[in-house]
Amino acid sequence: MSNTVIHAENISRKYGAVQALSEVSFDVTKGEVFGLIGPDGAGKTTLFRILTTLLLADSGSASVEGFDVRNQYKEIRRRVGYMPGRFSLYQDLSVEENLDFFATVFNTTIKENYHLVKDIYVQLEPFKKRKAGALSGGMKQKLALCCALIHKPGVLFLDEPTTGVDPVSRKEFWEMLGNLKRGGISILVSTPYMDEAEKCDTIALIQKGSFLKIDSPENIVNDFGHSLWEVSGKNMFALLKDLRSFPGIRSCFPFGDTHHVTFSDESISSDKLKKFLELKGHEDTFLRRGKAGIEDCFMNLSHEDDIL
Amino acid sequence: MKQFFVFIKKEFRHIFRDTWTVIILLVLPILMLVLFGYALSTDVKNTEIAVIDPSRDAATEKIISLLDLSDYFNVSLTVESPDQIEDVFRGDNPGLILVFSENFYEEIMHTGEASIQLIADGTDPNTAVTIYNYATAIIMSYQQELLRVQSFPYEINITPRYLYNPEMKSSYNFVPGVMGMIIMLVCAMMTSISIAREKETGTMEIILVSPMKPIVIILSKVVPYFFLSCVNLATILLLAVFLLDVPIAGSLFTLVILSFIYIFVSLAIGLLISSIANSQIVALLISGMALMMPVMYLSGMMFPVENMPLPLQFASHILPAKWYIAAAKKVMIKGLGFSSIVKEMLVLSIMAVVLISVSLKKFKTRLE
Incomplete structure (x- = not known):
């Protein structure tokens, strides 16, 4: 000691x-x-x-x-x-x-x-x-x-x-x-x-x-424990709202020019989300796998009760 | 020890690098003294007089010329009839109107009775009374002259003599008062503000998280203002003696010792304020409202303590300035020795001991 x-x-x-x-x-x-x-x-x-x-x-x-x-x-x-x-x-x-x-x-x-x-x-x-x-x-x-x-x-x-x-x-x-x-x-x-x-x-x-x-x-960062997706589109504000209404979404926070998204069910495919967003009128949405940073971990930990 | 000196050096840098601080500390005392000594004097000089003189005989002319010759009055106006009095006060605004009765000289000689009416502007009662007194004194002197001529068998001579201040100069009263005020201002206000500033800017945090002992911090905050108070005391006394002709009748040594005790009291009050105030503005308000105003109005400097209602008299007794000013007057003006200010010294010493120990105790070694 x-x-x-x-x-x-x-x-x-x-x-x-x-x-x-x-x-x-x-x-x-x-x-x-x-x-x-x-x-x-x-x-x-x-x-x-x-x-x-x-x-x-x-x-x-x-x-x-x-x-x-x-x-x-x-x-x-x-x-x-x-x-x-x-x-x-x-x-x-x-x-x-x-x-x-x-x-x-x-x-x-x-x-x-x-x-x-x-x-x-x-x-x-x-x-x-x-x-x-x-x-x-x-x-x-x-x-x-x-x-x-x-x-x-x-x-x-x-x-x-x-x-x-x-x-x-x-x-x-x-x-x-x-x-x-x-x-x-x-x-x-x-x-x-x-x-x-x-x-x-x-x-x-x-x-x-x-x-x-x-x-x-x-x-x-390693303990983040969820796969993280970065989503961007034309109307970021509406996109955030619609992402949060997606069934199976775990968390979604705006991070600069993308939204960081995690799913409660890891098996959900990105195609399914993309389709969902298209139905909501978001064209040209861009999805890709991201790496969680400290801030993601902080948001994740600090919003444990009300993750959205 | 080295910490102590570096701290004091730093404190002086703060003081001399801020123009306003320098002005308050070094120029304001001089300004106040000169102001009180000259401009704000309560002496009445060269008052304009208007005269209504229906008699125009030897007696009235003599009285008028006596008044005119004195330092206090200028006879500048002659009014024809009493109906114009109001107009005269509205227009030329003389300090006094003198109204002689008709056939003044004859009346005195034959009936032994003649009257003069003095009409003064009562909006300023103090000045009116002073003017009235001056005028009465001059008229009385004429009357005595008359009596001597007539060899009246009995005569009561009233000869007023103002002890310690034969010319009744108001600066005799103000110099000790200004000293009491300036020392309180420099010590209490400036010390409390300078400590509050360190709290406000956060430097106090760093100094507290250092090996410096609290007592050293306090001493190094206090010493510069003690020094500056001494400078101010010297300036005020020099100005008083050489510019305002206020003599130091008693022992200079006693006066200095007395002032030192008062400085200690004021410094302790400053420390005490700084332990309550966390920002400069609060320190300023507390020392301004709680110290300067009472010192000005309750210390006996402007208004006699004896004329105040009881609660205010009591408040005046707990003011260090009241005791200091009273004692300083005794030593400076009356020329009394140490034995006659023992009571004031004792009161101030007890205040100093109590306030210093309380403020040392209240000085926080932490932020709260």
Whole structure:
């Protein structure tokens, strides 16, 4: 168990009448990138705040690097790096001043741990005299990551680090996380983007305060357990409605320019569906076998009761 | 220790990089003092007087010239008949109309009785009363002159003397008041806003999840504003002495010690507000509504506490500013020593200790 960096057991937390988290349990092992995948309001930030000792859970227990979040919070605060969901640096301080400030607050200097942030900081270096508030979204996140890394934390908590960041910067950001992981840092990261889930070692799908599933992205995809069809046509909206009225349909969700469909009876042939759709007036429908992604799994798991 | 200094440096950067903060902190105090000292003075000077004088004899002319010669009045208008009084007030709007009775001098000499009517604009009662008092004093002085001429056997001389403020300057009252207000503004409002800002922008989250001890966070938030309050105190005192001619009659040392205690109280109030307020606007509203307004109206700076209804008097007693302003007046204006402000010092010290311990206790090591 010494390999466990974060351990959470049956954590529950309420805000007034809203149950933000209910009975959440999971483990993060050393050197792993653990992703919390779920929509806004699923309880990701609450979980981060509990683990970073900013909030107390109503019930359940959790530890980070072996220290209890309730009683040994001072130890944890010495050892973790935390990047809150919104940009939380001083907008009126320059890039350099921000980094210097956080380095000192964490009892270190930029010089001492420069090697940790070097890869990221070189991109910021040309703007080091610029006020943090005047940086682009991607640059802000890089700076925030630098500030969270400068004191050589054992665990990084990144709450939606790529929300509101352009696709190129998002990609770069995940590459950086890969490098950090190789450097031995464990990372707990949350994201509402399903495509980022595949870059994690383990993911937890979270919805309405509960974990739907915890596993590696591959296993989650492999466990989908249904054959998936991609259907497209001219009138996508009417198509969705008619697909859902097809007898034997199990699930049907719009996914970009196609609808992802599963059948409750695997023996149903695509021809039968095609004919059904033609009768409904859909010509030129296009059907093909697809491969389930994380998002399909998420939809599948989160709609277990009312699958349509 | 290094954390502490870096934090303070950061705090000063926040302050000096925001133009409005600089204005509020450093320019506003000067502006307020100058405003209260000059523009908003309650002294009445150069009031225009209109005169209705049917007698036109030696006595009335003497009285008119006495009034005209004084700093307080300018005799600018002569009105022919009492019927025009209304029109005069509507038109030229003098501060005062003087109506002499007919055959003024003769009446005095023969019957010993003559009358003057003073008609003032009652829409502003304070000014009206002040003008009335000034005018009466001047007329009385003429009367005494007359008595001396006539060698009247008995005479009661009334000689008013305003202790500590012989010229009755309103700045003597306002300087301690402005000090009380500015210190409260700088310490309580600015401290609470600066902490609330860290909560609002989320930086407080990161700082909390750091090895910094809460006490260090608090101290480094408070020290810059303590320093700025001292700067303000010095500016106000210098301006008071050299610009407004308000002397520091008592010991400067006692005044500074007293002000330090008051600064501590104000800082503690700021911390307390920040523990309730999660956003800058809430911090601003609380410190504005709950601190500035009472300090202005209830501290005795504008209206005497003794004239307030009982509940308000009670409210005034729990205001630190009331005690500070009262004590500052004693030291600055009356020149009294430490022994005479022991009560105020004690009250302020107890407030400081209680508020500081409560605010330290209330400072959250977590978000909730």
